[in-house]
Amino acid sequence: MIEPASGADVVIVGAGVAGLSAAHRLNSAGVTTLVLEGAPCVGGRMTTEKVDGFRLDRIGRFLSTSYPELRLTPGLDTLVLRPFAPGVLVHAEGRVHRAGEPASAGGARGALDAARALVSPPRRARQMSAAIAPPVSRAFPPLGGPLDQARLAAALGRIATVPVGRLLARPERPAGQALAARGMPARTVEGFLRPLLAALLCDPDLTSSSRCADLALRAFASGRLCVPEGGADMLPELLAGALPPGTVRTGVRVTSVSTTSVTTAEHGELRCRAVLVATGARDAAELLPGLRVPPLRPVTVVHHTADEPPLTDAALLLDADRRGPVAHTAVVSQVDPSRAPVGRALVSSTILGPPPADLDRTVRAHLAALYGTATHRWELLAVHHTPDAVPAMPPPHDLLRPVRLLAGLYVCGDHRDTGTVQGALHSGHRAAAALLADLGVDSAPQATPLPAPTAAAA
Secondary structure, eight states, X not given: OOOSSOOOSEEEEOOXXXXXXXXXXXXXTTOOEEEEESSSSSOTTOOEEEETTEEEESSOOOEETTOHHHHHSTTOTTOEEEEOOSSEEEEETTEEEEESOOSSHHHHHHHHHHHHTTOSSGGGHHHHHHHHSOOOOSOOOBSSOHHHHHHHHHHHHHHHHSOHHHHHTSOOOBHHHHHHHTTOOHHHIIIIIHHHHHHHHSOTTOOSBHHHHHHHHHHHHHXXXXXXXXXXXXXXXXXXXXXXXXXXXXXXOEEEEOSSEEEETTTEEEEOSEEEEOSOHHHHHHHSTTOOOOOEEEEEEEEEEESSOSOOSOOEEEESSOOSSEEEEEEHHHHOGGGSOTTOEEEEEEEESXXXXXXXXXXXXXXXXXXXXXXXXOEEEEXXXXXXXXXXXXXXXXXXXXXXXXXXXEEOSGGGSOSSHHHHHHHHHHHHHHHHHHHTOOOGGGGSOOOOOEEOOO
């Protein structure tokens, strides 16, 4: 039971990664917090269903080894990342191509050095080397001709080194228009950049802000796509588990908030010095009338299992042909073996938008074309449809939407930043800093970066 006088300086509503990261920063500064979550578990949209030894993510969002907040957020020093193979595979014009790999030995060495920087402690460097260069047992032709490949490699190389401030100073327009204005050939946009940004931003139509698209491409070019070992819920569970006992309370529904209290359905009013609302955009607007709710993109994730993996590469497979509902798919058990029982393959596929009619038959047919193999014997494990999965980011998009509404009342989440895990963590960071400033608390202890999350060998 929670006492009506909670004794906490700050009550945080919502135990997603934004709220939990803020709780860590507040606690590190000596500010006591109480995190209330209406669901029976932490994580918000970053949850993982366990079915017969499989670990099935609700939303297939990717992390990047280049995300700064993974290194800066307290509580994530033991997070293990499982990287995909370098670059991606693209199904275009009826066949699978490889694209987006480092263009030279120097580029490959730079990617390896960046990944090794994530290893903690240093003795794991040899293991990380194996993870960064997993064995490739099947050759795929590169996407496009030599000139296309050179242009793409040069573009990715440039954006990997451009400072974030310069990217944000570029004129803002829809991503598709910006790519065309930069002279990017249409075949490169349609054959690689569109399906890649569909995977990174859940935006197959390239209507997102060009600044958000540039940030996503920069993260892809300067790091490696990866997933948390054990499932997406490992990230919020690590954050919650590293907080003082009793800080996080699940199954507590907050019905209203003010600058000095929250009211719950189960425990009445809880008093505090400040309140931080860290829920999804729609729930936040219900507690904070007048808060703008951005357009939200629906996502459906379909999980299948097979006796044999249809692809031996630990690679992300994108669909550039757009002849079926699946935007991207991966044999996730090749990337993270802990997500499937020994001897079974886990194939996770993402549909952007509402699920089609006759979903299982339609998706199986599309996956058969993408992987070039029969899928009729695959077993459907789960279908997760999330109507409000990812905030859309059409231009003009404020990458730093205010997190301080007034003294004592704050808000954070991916709807206040970029619609990514990096954006959610960063918004929690900003909200904690604003709150500490209003409380007159020195937040200097936050300045020291933590050990980086480890990346495990494949």
